[in-house]
Amino acid sequence: MFEIEQKSIERLIQSYCSENAIPVPNELQWNPIPFSGDWGISTSFFQVAAQEARSGKKVNVPARAQEIAEGAADHIGIPKGFSRVEAVKGYLNLFFSSSDFSKRVIDQVLEDGNDFGRGESKNERVMVEYAQPNTHHSFHIGHYRNSILGEVLARLVEFAGFETIRASYPGDLGLGVITVLWIYEKRYKNQEPEEIHERGQWLLNLYVEATNMLTAKDDETPEEKEQREAYDAERREMYRKWDAGDPYLRELWLETREWSMEELHDILEMMDINVDVWFFESDVDEPSKAIVEELISKDIADDERPEGGPVIVRIDEKLGLKKEKYRTNVILRNDGTTLYLTKDLALAKDKFEKFGVDRSIYVVDVRQSLHFQQAFKILELWGFEQAKKCFHLGYGFVSLPEGAMSARRGNVVLFKVVADEAIQRVLSEIEEKNPEMPQNERRDVAQQVGLGALAYAMLSVDNNKDIIFDIDEALSFDGHTGPYIQNAHVRASSILRKAGEISGEAEFDYALLPHEIELIEIISRFPQVVQQAAKEYRPLVMANYAFDLATAFHSFYHVVPVLKAETDAMRTARIRLITATKQTIANALRLLAIRAPEVM
RNA sequence: GCCCCAGUAGCUCAAUGGAUAGAGCGAAGCUCUCCUAAAGCUUAGGUUGCAGGUUCGAUUCCUGCCUGGGGCACCA
Numbered sequence: 001m002f003e004i005e006q007k008s009i010e011r012l013i014q015s016y017c018s019e020n021a022i023p024v025p026n027e028l029q030w031n032p033i034p035f036s037g038d039w040g041i042s043t044s045f046f047q048v049a050a051q052e053a054r055s056g057k058k059v060n061v062p063a064r065a066q067e068i069a070e071g072a073a074d075h076i077g078i079p080k081g082f083s084r085v086e087a088v089k090g091y092l093n094l095f096f097s098s099s100d101f102s103k104r105v106i107d108q109v110l111e112d113g114n115d116f117g118r119g120e121s122k123n124e125r126v127m128v129e130y131a132q133p134n135t136h137h138s139f140h141i142g143h144y145r146n147s148i149l150g151e152v153l154a155r156l157v158e159f160a161g162f163e164t165i166r167a168s169y170p171g172d173l174g175l176g177v178i179t180v181l182w183i184y185e186k187r188y189k190n191q192e193p194e195e196i197h198e199r200g201q202w203l204l205n206l207y208v209e210a211t212n213m214l215t216a217k218d219d220e221t222p223e224e225k226e227q228r229e230a231y232d233a234e235r236r237e238m239y240r241k242w243d244a245g246d247p248y249l250r251e252l253w254l255e256t257r258e259w260s261m262e263e264l265h266d267i268l269e270m271m272d273i274n275v276d277v278w279f280f281e282s283d284v285d286e287p288s289k290a291i292v293e294e295l296i297s298k299d300i301a302d303d304e305r306p307e308g309g310p311v312i313v314r315i316d317e318k319l320g321l322k323k324e325k326y327r328t329n330v331i332l333r334n335d336g337t338t339l340y341l342t343k344d345l346a347l348a349k350d351k352f353e354k355f356g357v358d359r360s361i362y363v364v365d366v367r368q369s370l371h372f373q374q375a376f377k378i379l380e381l382w383g384f385e386q387a388k389k390c391f392h393l394g395y396g397f398v399s400l401p402e403g404a405m406s407a408r409r410g411n412v413v414l415f416k417v418v419a420d421e422a423i424q425r426v427l428s429e430i431e432e433k434n435p436e437m438p439q440n441e442r443r444d445v446a447q448q449v450g451l452g453a454l455a456y457a458m459l460s461v462d463n464n465k466d467i468i469f470d471i472d473e474a475l476s477f478d479g480h481t482g483p484y485i486q487n488a489h490v491r492a493s494s495i496l497r498k499a500g501e502i503s504g505e506a507e508f509d510y511a512l513l514p515h516e517i518e519l520i521e522i523i524s525r526f527p528q529v530v531q532q533a534a535k536e537y538r539p540l541v542m543a544n545y546a547f548d549l550a551t552a553f554h555s556f557y558h559v560v561p562v563l564k565a566e567t568d569a570m571r572t573a574r575i576r577l578i579t580a581t582k583q584t585i586a587n588a589l590r591l592l593a594i595r596a597p598e599v600m
Numbered sequence: 601g602c603c604c605c606a607g608u609a610g611c612u613c614a615a616u617g618g619a620u621a622g623a624g625c626g627a628a629g630c631u632c633u634c635c636u637a638a639a640g641c642u643u644a645g646g647u648u649g650c651a652g653g654u655u656c657g658a659u660u661c662c663u664g665c666c667u668g669g670g671g672c673a674c675c676a
Contacts, residue, residue: 049656050657059656090618175675311674313673314673323602325603327602327603332674339676341673366604369670369671370671426638429638464606470612479623480613481638484638484639486638487636496635499635544615558641561634564635599636600638
């Protein structure tokens with residue numbers, strides 16, 4: 001928030017350097033002063049000193065850095081808006097005059113409100129692709145990690161200033177889907193439950209049962225083998241008929257697919273996710289064949305069909321690389337059917353051409369990172385400039401304490417089950433801690449807090465790390481958790497309710513306590529945290545910030561009296577500070593797709 | 601064989617070239633006649649996997665090794 005001050009000080013430093021024959025730094029790194037209670041900005045002169053050393057002068061770098069820092073400090077004096085300037089260990093520290101800056105920060109937050117921290121428009125369109133489970137299954141906790149990461153990323157880039165399109169690309173075809181269709185048709189037709197989640201879970205059970213029927217057992221008897229092979233033949237036949245467009249099977253497929261979509265829509269609604277564009281895999285399958293010929297004619301792909309082979313892209317060779325890196329990939333099977341890569345290439349082309357996307361982000365688990373590197377390189381060879389700005393946000397997969405989740409074996413933790421459990425646990429917490437809360441509010445608060453805990457458990461771990469999902473850990477409400485942050489918001493709200501009317505003006509011209517300064521300093525950092533999180537595509541940056549902000553507020557809360565402040569002027573200023581804190585927490589939580597309750 | 605990711609306190613994780621490596625959980629203790637104790641405050645806990653290198657400065661960058669996970673053309 002203090003770019004103007006930084007720039008003018010930078011110019012002073014540069015003029016000092018050039019006047020004294022010191023290498024002029026073209027860009028200075030400014031950081032907050034890292035000591036709590038001290039509020040200001042700092043920069044260092046090690047690089048300048050090291051540059052002198054390299055140019056032949058005999059200098060001791062740390063000592064020389066300190067010398068320059070001292071000189072610069074003298075040259076700068078005490079700029080307007082600052083209270084103190086010091087040179088320490090090669091660093092130049094400039095301490096804000098807290099009353100001016102505090103007022104400016106708080107006024108800015110309250111003026112901008114929900115838009116506090118929003119970045120300038122970047123005139124660029126981003127598409128984020130996420131929330132894409134396969135159909136004919138139920139939504140498990142791994143899908144949840146994907147969805148929450150994608151949504152938060154979308155909110156971050158949008159708030160940072162990008163025009164943002166949310167896209168989902170559900171897999172609605174393939175052998176897994178046909179397997180469900182096969183057993184449904186054979187054994188369970190019209191026996192599906194009514195309730196959408198029950199029905200989704202029921203479909204998953206069918207899949208598990210079918211997989212059992214179709215998988216060879218170790219001690220298989222000849223009769224069992226015969227039976228299994230007969231089943232498999234039925235399934236293959238069904239796949240063939242489906243592929244040929246058999247009307248009965250197509251109808252059945254659409255109907256069952258819709259059940260999965262209904263469940264997905266309900267979950268996305270719970271998560272407050274609004275997908276703008278749906279790309280079904282089945283919709284891009286046929287059109288994607290067209291791009292194969294184009295890639296052959298552009299000499300990107302090699303057609304080996306005349307020799308009975310597939311159509312391939314030798315990526316390393318086309319790029320002129322000697323060492324193997326991107327390897328070779330098939331884009332059309334020798335039977336003329338497409339692959340995952342083919343469809344992703346066709347889809348990317350559509351994103352660029354039909355949707356005008358400048359940068360495309362894929363939230364897909366990390367096992368597919370080679371696939372995306374290959375896809376991006378092929379798009380580059382194809383001539384799409386946007387390919388350079390494509391990004392695969394890979395994330396580690398979610399497993400259970402007893403091992404990997406496996407839909408085919410049925411050992412998955414379903415999102416709905418965890419969400420229901422979360423709500424129950426919060427309800428009993430409310431019963432214990434806030435028994436005077438009216439019954440009719442409890443359910444809504446419990447959902448906000450329960451889902452907040454779950455979301456934060458996913459977001460507070462860097463996306464490239466695997467998560468071993470432990471329900472008790474994920475639904476913890478103490479410490480480094482979503483409810484901890486929500487609770488800060490609730491406490492702020494509570495004070496504000498009791499404060500009554502809020503005056504429009506406040507001066508921070510009294511001696512601010514370290515806890516107040518710390519809190520204001522963290523609030524002032526929010527806009528740049530938004531930019532950093534968006535630039536690095538890292539929800540974790542915002543998750544950490546929200547926790548730091550809540551921590552600063554909780555500490556403040558215990559030490560600093562607000563409603564009973566010494567003077568009316570201090571009371572007014574602190575109420576205004578709390579209003580700004582509440583707003584910033586709310587904005588940060590909103591970016592994390594976590595609700596900010598008034599009570600809990 | 602090649603490539604990618606991880607290795608930091610007992611456990612789960614932060615810290616992407618800067619000042620004193622920080623949180624949470626767990627452990628010991630303290631704080632509700634006081635704005636919501638889902639909180640705050642003490643204390644204890646570290647050779648940042650190992651060995652080199654670059655740098656004024658390395659958890660961070662480079663090289664090699666060890667351990668664990670993942671991936672390598674007709675699955676998605």
